[in-house]
Amino acid sequence: MRAVEVQEYGGPEVLTVLDTEVPEPGPGQVSIDVAYAGVNFADLKARAEGYRVPKLPFVPGLEVSGRVRAVGAGVTDLVVGQEVAALTGGGAYAEVVVADAPTVFAVPSGIDLRTAATLPTVVPTAYALVHSVGRFQPGETVLVQGAAGGIGTVAGQLARAAGAGAVYGVVSGETKAAYAREHGYDEVFVGEFEKAVRAATGDRGVDLALDPVGGPTFRASLASLAVFGRLVSFGNASSAEPWQVGQGELYPRGVTVSGFSILSLAATAPAALRALAGRAFATVVDGTVKLPVTAEFDLGEAAQAHRLMGARTSTGKLLLRVSGG
Incomplete structure (x- = not known):
């Protein structure tokens, strides 16, 4: 089978397409013939700096859609040929991937495999950030x-559907600002945002x-909170020192700071992950959430997908087309 492998950390050019053996599922696992694989910023950090990578070489990718190829011992709720979406934790940039059964979900009725590939990481994460955490x-x-x-994109729609008084966003450029306004945001700030937030809210905050960046952005987000406000950290895109x-920061205004990682939840509380995913996927089925696929690449074009995302010009969701369903 074809897979995209990283043999050394570096830029998009280290993503190498090669032929390798088809993996077999172990107990409690399934193998999946991949139709589409999602591209996430975590994949770029894994490729560049070894984020969550146990060892080299490795195949990146955290989420797929496709059909069950084989089931391991003890798996009773999934069957060969079933259409599924899966959180893999790695290995998704391949024609076949193995995933633990608790992180493999039946594709909801009415959802095609292309759309299903957008579900496993993004939608449950956004739902948790807005609602659960x-x-x-x-x-x-x-x-x-x-x-x-x-x-x-998903978080803004969920907040709007939940009756938000106002939904504010931060982006890196004007094109992205226009996109965000089209997808539920009342006001979007480009670059610096702390003073703008205070002005927009009458100095209330x-x-x-919701912060995936860390570093100075985390600090500015904390300073942008209202009395009794909540900050949820869900990443460290800046690669800054852990916050x-x-x-001194929490007591004066009674603010709180929380954290979330869907990969950590999958490892420590799979039952909670499945419950979260069920609630999150339902928002796609009922039309509350729409996540546009704005760019699609062949598996062999993974480097191009990484270049686009790394240039900070992409919007919505990027996919790798493996078999295309």
Whole structure:
């Protein structure tokens, strides 16, 4: 089978297409004939700096859609040929991938395999950020970093559907700002945002801030909170030193800081992941959430997909087409 392998860390050019053996599922696992694989920023960090990579060489990719190829011992709720979407934790840039059965989900009725590939990481993550961790309430305001990306696109729609008083986004350029406004955002800030947030909210600040960037952006998001506001950290795209907060930052205005990682949840609480995914996928089925696929590449064009995402010009969701369903 074909797979995209990384043998050394570096730029997109280290993504190499090669022929390799077809993996077989172990106990509690299934193998999947991949139709589409999602491209996520975490894939770029894995390729460039070894984010969540146990060892070299490795095949990147966290999510796929396709059909069950084979089931391992003990798997009773999935069958060969069934259309599924899966959170893989790695190995998705391939014609066949193995995934743990608890992270493999039946494709909801009415959803095609192309759309299904957008579901496993982005939609549950955005749902958790807004609802499960962020505990967003009607009438509240939210500030979302990366508002034109996959998670940002979904988070804005979820907040709007939850009755947000205002949905604010932060992006890196004007084209992305226009995209975000078309997908549920009331106001979008380009680059620096702390003073703009204070001005937009009459110096009150926002009730909920969602930050995947870390570093100075994390600090500015924390400073943008209203009294009793909540900040949810869900990544460190800046590769800054891990954040720390203390009494001096939390006590004066009663703010809180939380964190979320869907990969960590999959490893520590798979039952909670499945419940979360069920609620999240339902928002796609009922039309609350739409995540546009804005660019699609062949498996052998993975480097091009990484260049596009790394240039910070992409919006929505990027996919690799493996068999195309």
